[in-house]
Amino acid sequence: MRKLQLAFAFCLAVTAGTAQTNDSAMFKRIADDVFTNSTAYENLRILCKKVGPRLSGSPQAAAAVQETYKMMKAMGADTVYLQECMVPHWVRGAKESALLVDAKGKTVSLNICALGNSVGTGKQGIKAEVIEVRSFKELETLGVAGVKGKIVFYNFPMNPTNVETFRSYGEAGQFRGRGPSMAAKYGAVGVMVRSLASNIDDYPHTGATTYNDSFPKIPAVAVSTRHAEFVSTELKKNKTMQLYFRTECEMLPDVKSHNVIAEIRGTEFPNEIITVGGHLDSWDLAEGAHDDGAGCIQSMEIIRVYKKLGIKPKRTIRVVMFMNEENGLRGGRKYAEVAATEKDKKFIFALESDAGGFTPRAFGFTAESQVLSKLRSWVPLFKPYGVYEFSDGGGGADIGPLRPLGTTLSGLRPDSQRYFDHHHAANDTFEMVNKRELELGAINMVLLLYVVDQYGL
Structure with a gap:
């Protein structure tokens, strides 16, 4: 019986070896x-x-x-x-524009694009004080008192220590996906999200946002990583800076x-x-x-x-x-x-x-x-x-x-x-x-x- 089992195993091994040889030839x-x-x-x-x-x-x-x-x-x-x-x-409409405005009225143009499925501001655009947050916890802590009437700037960089970059993308993607509705919950009038990019450059990266119908739909844009860094630096100097942006996108x-x-x-x-x-x-x-x-x-x-x-x-x-x-x-x-x-x-x-x-x-x-x-x-x-x-x-x-x-x-x-x-x-x-x-x-x-x-x- 033992000999029969060994013989059977040997036949299987030979068959598997032959199949793999044939597969290698077909692969080539x-x-x-x-x-x-x-x-x-x-x-x-x-x-x-x-x-x-x-x-x-x-x-x-x-x-x-x-x-x-x-x-x-x-x-x-x-x-x-x-x-x-x-x-x-969803259609994007006319090219978007954005300006960071200081207390003296000095402006700097920013590279932005509307997030997919976002509502637009209309031709007049929106202008409000901008507030930077790096987590939903920070947003929650600010609450209605700190957010109402403002534009929320989600500045969450993709984690550079993850070799698997899709992991970093998943971590940062929540702010693009849920960020506008979460900000609207506390009375924000608009949202700007740091682009989901692993490098620093001048390209804004779009992507879909998903509105929660329990809250108002507010306009949402992405800003290039280079300009996200710039805005963050400027806000450290002056926390009362304003942001203007205009988008004409709409859902048909x-x-x-x-x-x-x-x-x-x-x-x-x-x-x-x-x-x-x-x-x-x-x-x-x-x-x-x-x-x-x-x-x-x-x-x-x-x-x-x-x-x-x-x-x-x-x-x-x-x-x-x-x-x-x-x-x-x-x-x-x-x-x-x-x-x-x-x-x-x-x-x-x-x-x-x-x-x-x-x-x-x-x-x-x-x-x-x-x-x-x-x-x-x-x-x-x-x-x-x-x-x-x-x-x-x-x-x-x-x-x-x-x-x-x-x-x-x-x-x-x-x-x-x-x-x-x-x-x-x-x-x-x-x-x-x-x-x-x-x-x-x-x-x-x-x-x-x-x-x-x-x-x-």
């Missing part, structure tokens, strides 16, 4: 093809330069839907279709838009669905190259590689261009809502790329422990391509709504040290993306989908 084929034949960089150029900024509800967002539909059709996807969803339609009625979905049908388990994608919308200040043009283009490259190399997946692969991640998440929610009605299908795995087109370092997974163990057994295959870790915890905003369906979630984790130099700012342009790094991210995404498809979870 895929990587070589992407490095020599990829259309990812050119497609990103089209998305950034031909279409441009793609805020949900805008004509450019509609153009992006049509462009990516054509791209995935040309790549040979078995099916390409549009999934309708209603999205918010929801409009019809679409997710763009392409499929390569599975040959053995067509009702098991593997989803991969990025979000097609971007903020209106820039081209959305890293956020998230790169993720969209990397996801589409999977279709091209599979068709070019003649790889026939066992399971159905869906490549999804999600609409409205930035200021509503309507596309991700719609996809999950429809998926929940597809009772004959099982959504086994979803991968999202929404952390920039930089050098890939890892994948994160939200999965059951036994699934994570299986995934980690494949790490040695990825090391030659720059991915060294399969970590616990990962996914993305658009695929998150799939988790209640039992879907294992994954997110590509590129090196993040430069990401927040560009995130939600005017310098998130095509020129900021390196072709080689973009392609290496696409390679690792194809590789991950390949092993998940071949062996299941």
Whole structure:
């Protein structure tokens, strides 16, 4: 009996070794093809330069839907279709302006931009004493007596000691997201938030705010990190300085838009669905190259590689261009809502790329422990391509709504040290993306989908 068990174990080991050798050979084929034949960089150029900024509800967002539909059709996807969803339609209006005003009336212009979904001041603008706070606790301590009628300046720098910059972003993001409503609770007339950027520069970074309907909606802007430092210094000299800013943004009625979905049908388990994608919308200040043009283009490259190399997946692969991640998440929610009605299908795995087109370092997974163990057994295959870790915890905003369906979630984790130099700012342009790094991210995404498809979870 013991001999039989040893023989069986030996056979399993030999089989596993042979499979890994075959996988390594396929990995090399895929990587070589992407490095020599990829259309990812050119497609990103089209998305950034031909279409441009793609805020949900805008004509450019509609153009992006049509462009990516054509791209995935040309790549040979078995099916390409549009999934309708209603999205918010926020418009920025005329360029914003801001002035810091001292007691003698001397003014200094500041680099600002309205926060997404914010109400505007109107053409007249607002002017009030500005008060700096670095926490919600400070705001609470000031209370109505210290805040009413003033503009609150949230000056909370991203923590430079976190190597994982997304952790710093999460810590600082609460002031952009909840800050305006929290200030309005105590009677503030406006809010200025230090940009969520890890460097000191002159670019204001936008991003969505979320109003609490229990309090008045007050205008909210972001200020560049350099000018945040300047305002803070000036307030230490004179605590009664005033701030003037003007924004003409407004929220219009929801409009019809679409997710763009392409499929390569599975040959053995067509009702098991593997989803991969990025979000097609971007903020209106820039081209959305890293956020998230790169993720969209990397996801589409999977279709091209599979068709070019003649790889026939066992399971159905869906490549999804999600609409409205930035200021509503309507596309991700719609996809999950429809998926929940597809009772004959099982959504086994979803991968999202929404952390920039930089050098890939890892994948994160939200999965059951036994699934994570299986995934980690494949790490040695990825090391030659720059991915060294399969970590616990990962996914993305658009695929998150799939988790209640039992879907294992994954997110590509590129090196993040430069990401927040560009995130939600005017310098998130095509020129900021390196072709080689973009392609290496696409390679690792194809590789991950390949092993998940071949062996299941």
